Amino acid sequence: MKDTFKHKGLRQQLVNIIEAKGIKDPKVLKAIGKIPRHLFMDSSFLDHAYQDKAFPIAADQTISQPYTVAFQTELLKIKPGDKILEIGTGSGYQTAVLCELGAKVYSIERQNELFKKTSKFLPKLGYRAKKLVFGDGYLGLEEEAPFDGIIVTAGAPYVPKPLLSQLKIGGRLVIPVGDDIQVMTMFTRKGPKEYEQEEFGEFRFVPLLGDKN
Template sequence: MQGFYDKDLYRIAREKMVKSQIVARGIKDEKVIQAMLKVPRHLFVEEALRDQAYGDFPLPIGKGQTISQPYIVALMTEALELKGKERVLEVGTGSGYQTAILAEIALWVYTIERDPDLSEKAKKVLLSLGYKNISLKIGDGSLGWPEAAPFDAIIVTAASPQIPQPLVDQLAEGGRIVIPVGDEFSQILVKGIKKDGILKIQTLEPVRFVKLVGAYGFKE
């Protein structure tokens, strides 16, 4: 009986999160809203933090990394303009929560994580939830995943001093990339749309992410 009670409480918390943090702030994409309602965010954080999983803030997941604030996850996902047939590259698997949201909408998600322990932990949760449209890789996310390119959409969940050129090269014509760009203390979330091989940039809003460490990101 306890398990059913817990599930019900998490479902209620998730519905409240979507209503007050996602819809109330202007997220309109129904696919994103439904994904946020479905994915059990509490399973992607440590057990001790599960009662905070649906709060309006990021949470630590170990190794100096965080699971992003729910609104930011929704905002970045909506900006990708996913319709359901896309092949998406995610740079920075982290907890795997953003990966799951993408997998609910896209055809296939390719996700790269620098830290092997985080990647393994995320893989276990994603498999336990039954996702079969995700490929995981350990490596330098700033280099992208050339063997799987081109991608219809790219999402970078760590801050970079600039948009890494390999990611621009691996983005399909007409594709969208969403990435926080700035220094290690503050960034602007930007969206790039590839037209005739060049990115047309839109700025979304100020954000603060952990650093993207790699050949085309911040140096270690």
């Protein structure tokens, strides 16, 4: 588990790339510049760790493109101490970004193989989520609600109602919605039954898995 000067240099180049693509939040850029993404990847992909691309990880899932991670994170407007629910722990890279920003992170993973691996791996890097859960992201985490923000890191065919209901008033849900291609969508809770919806262009994600019955 080495993080060398070469890796740090490559990370800075990655920060420059995503900044050029429009990411402006200095705290998000700093987090991307600090987290050793190569440690979250299969060794056969190490050469690609600091390219702005998604890559395969275990269980037919992917580690998200850094720009996408930064884009979703920036939309959440995280303040230190914010309670954030992440749907799709995956490799833990997005989880680490949220932790780096000072969020209290609750994260749900549907793939047991990934859940076990990431639960052991994140603390080794010093990233401690408040709670990592093996479960169905469509249901959210009712017992820990409400949340300041919810981030969904897989493509959802529709917006799960439990996620909307688990937002605080003023809270934000950032979710890619669609089947083959997703539209990045943000819902801001304005009142008990009132939500503002904004759309931010097309992205591609692996599908959100769950027991949809």
